[in-house]
Amino acid sequence: xxxxxxxxxxKNGLNxxxxxxxxxxxxEPKSSYDVVIIGGGLHGLATAYYLAKNHNxxxxxxxxxxWIGGGNAGRNTTIVRSNYMMPGNHEFYEHSLKLWENLSxxxxxxxxxxxxxxxxxxxxxxxxxxxxxxxNIMRLHGTDAELWDLKTLKKKIPHLxxxxxxxxxxxxxxxxxxxxARHDAVAWGYARAADTLGVDILQNCEVTGxxxxxxxxxxxxxxxxxxxxxxxxxxxAGNTSVLWQMAELGNLPIESHKLQAFVSEAxxxxxxxxxxxxxxxxxxxxxxxDKGSMVFGGDLDWYKSYAQRGNLPMVQDVAEAAMxxxxxxxxxxxxxxxxxxxxxxxxxxxxxCKTPISNLYLNAGWNYGGFKASPASGWYFADLIAxxxxxxxxxxxxxxxxxxxxxxxxxxxxxxxxxxG
Amino acid sequence: xxxxxxxxxxxRDHSEFSYGGDATINYPSLDASEKEWTEAIFFRKNxxxxxxxxxxxxxxxxxxxxxxxxxxxxxxxxxxxCHPDLQKVVENNK
Numbered sequence: 310x311x312x313x314x315x316x317x318x319x320k321n322g323l324n325x326x327x328x329x330x331x332x333x334x335x336x337e338p339k340s341s342y343d344v345v346i347i348g349g350g351l352h353g354l355a356t357a358y359y360l361a362k363n364h365n366x367x368x369x370x371x372x373x374x375x376w377i378g379g380g381n382a383g384r385n386t387t388i389v390r391s392n393y394m395m396p397g398n399h400e401f402y403e404h405s406l407k408l409w410e411n412l413s414x415x416x417x418x419x420x421x422x423x424x425x426x427x428x429x430x431x432x433x434x435x436x437x438x439x440x441x442x443x444x445n446i447m448r449l450h451g452t453d454a455e456l457w458d459l460k461t462l463k464k465k466i467p468h469l470x471x472x473x474x475x476x477x478x479x480x481x482x483x484x485x486x487x488x489x490a491r492h493d494a495v496a497w498g499y500a501r502a503a504d505t506l507g508v509d510i511l512q513n514c515e516v517t518g519x520x521x522x523x524x525x526x527x528x529x530x531x532x533x534x535x536x537x538x539x540x541x542x543x544x545x546a547g548n549t550s551v552l553w554q555m556a557e558l559g560n561l562p563i564e565s566h567k568l569q570a571f572v573s574e575a576x577x578x579x580x581x582x583x584x585x586x587x588x589x590x591x592x593x594x595x596x597x598x599d600k601g602s603m604v605f606g607g608d609l610d611w612y613k614s615y616a617q618r619g620n621l622p623m624v625q626d627v628a629e630a631a632m633x634x635x636x637x638x639x640x641x642x643x644x645x646x647x648x649x650x651x652x653x654x655x656x657x658x659x660x661x662c663k664t665p666i667s668n669l670y671l672n673a674g675w676n677y678g679g680f681k682a683s684p685a686s687g688w689y690f691a692d693l694i695a696x697x698x699x700x701x702x703x704x705x706x707x708x709x710x711x712x713x714x715x716x717x718x719x720x721x722x723x724x725x726x727x728x729x730g
Numbered sequence: 731x732x733x734x735x736x737x738x739x740x741x742r743d744h745s746e747f748s749y750g751g752d753a754t755i756n757y758p759s760l761d762a763s764e765k766e767w768t769e770a771i772f773f774r775k776n777x778x779x780x781x782x783x784x785x786x787x788x789x790x791x792x793x794x795x796x797x798x799x800x801x802x803x804x805x806x807x808x809x810x811x812c813h814p815d816l817q818k819v820v821e822n823n824k
Contacts, residue, residue, distance in 0.1 A: 560775055561774065565776055565801070613776075613801055615801050616801075620744075622731065622743075622745040711772040
């Protein structure tokens with residue numbers, strides 16, 4: 310694997326780009342591995358990378374039923390932030406943000422992480438109080454957070470609709486270190502870095518069944534043959550229940566819902582921040598990609614579904630929210646829209662935990678927030694698999710928290726998965 | 731758009747309805763164990779394929795319905811009133 314550096318760029322520039330090697334191998338599956346991660350999304354790839362990097366476990370395979378970056382890794386709106394308040398969550402997401410800040414150097418791959426600020430508009434005095442509480446909790450834990458009054462906001466983003474009489478903009482809660490990144494580059498960067506450390510990335514390798522022995526999972530049946538793993542990790546958010554039931558483990562506190570994202574045609578620079586029309590208003594988030602496209606999204610489709618395609622009422626809903634907050638988008642044309650399948654959990658928080666099977670570990674339940682979480686998710690999932698006990702930050706992110714009554718419910722929305730957006 | 735054939739109102743767009751959730755949950759008795767209650771409230775089959783689920787015709791007749799729908803193709807096989815007695819009334823009126 311050729312490193313990306315100035316010398317190699319110049320050398321290849323002078324030689325017709327002929328010395329670059331492929332970015333990761335396409336190996337044949339070995340018969341057994343120390344750790345098999347099922348799911349080659351951002352979380353699975355990051356887990357494999359940190360297993361090799363932090364824990365020196367390099368005999369690792371990542372099984373992906375499709376191709377790297379083809380699932381939810383390529384279906385998100387690429388927002389990275391750490392504005393969480395619940396114990397466990399804020400430490401976890403803050404660590405994730407810190408990993409993002411150095412990720413391009415860490416992976417020797419430009420993930421185009423842009424700390425352009427995450428601006429959550431608020432629209433009522435109640436919403437201001439509520440979001441101030443959350444952002445004060447963030448400050449107390451050392452995360453950056455601030456409030457912008459209307460004067461500051463108008464200076465920073467002059468073209469918002471400041472005359473919306475139903476949801477007047479009163480100001481914004483802002484996290485300046487937040488922003489977005491290039492989703493494909495994150496998947497490819499982790500895949501390339503993990504591969505360099507010896508991890509086998511097995512694409513087009515769908516899991517079809519498990520063979521149990523003495524209570525453990527002994528081997529995995531896949532479309533590319535039988536693969537043994539001493540330890541096995543699930544990182545297949547969206548389809549977690551399907552694998553869980555394949556392993557005969559029963560029910561999970563998860564429902565699969567679909568969330569749409571939208572991309573417009575490219576326009577000249579229009580928006581410098583990630584803007585969220587969400588606190589006491591509608592639910593809408595928008596940013597501009599480096600190519601110039603407006604990238605935005607809204608609510609779930611509101612009914613359970615495994616279909617990776619969106620429905621039209623939500624297209625209309627999102628378009629209405631866009632017009633309410635950014636009337637200047639009125640003539641812009643939509644280029645594409647698509648849907649990804651989310652693990653929506655009963656309290657809106659994730660799972661990085663052990664399971665009833667002693668050599669099986671679970672990484673699931675990312676709701677809306679999987680993209681920003683991927684570095685820390687890989688970090689703590691690798692830590693759990695290597696050390697066989699959860700780190701303090703994720704000690705309550707398990708399946709037992711519901712029975713114990715220690716739900717990690719940021720929104721206080723209760724046990725209805727679709728409400729945790 | 732999914733079209734739901736409401737037994738009271740006829741076929742309507744799904745945007746008139748609100749999705750409820752799994753229609754097959756059996757709530758345990760009040761003195762059942764915490765484990766049983768946790769299962770009933772928090773744990774789901776999350777079926778990939780046909781499932782029974784509740785929908786509320788919130789912008790229509792405001793009745794609760796049980797819909798058998800595929801969570802992969804969104805195809806609907808059947809729509810019935812939630813309450814079995816109302817099901818009898820609907821059938822008698824046919």
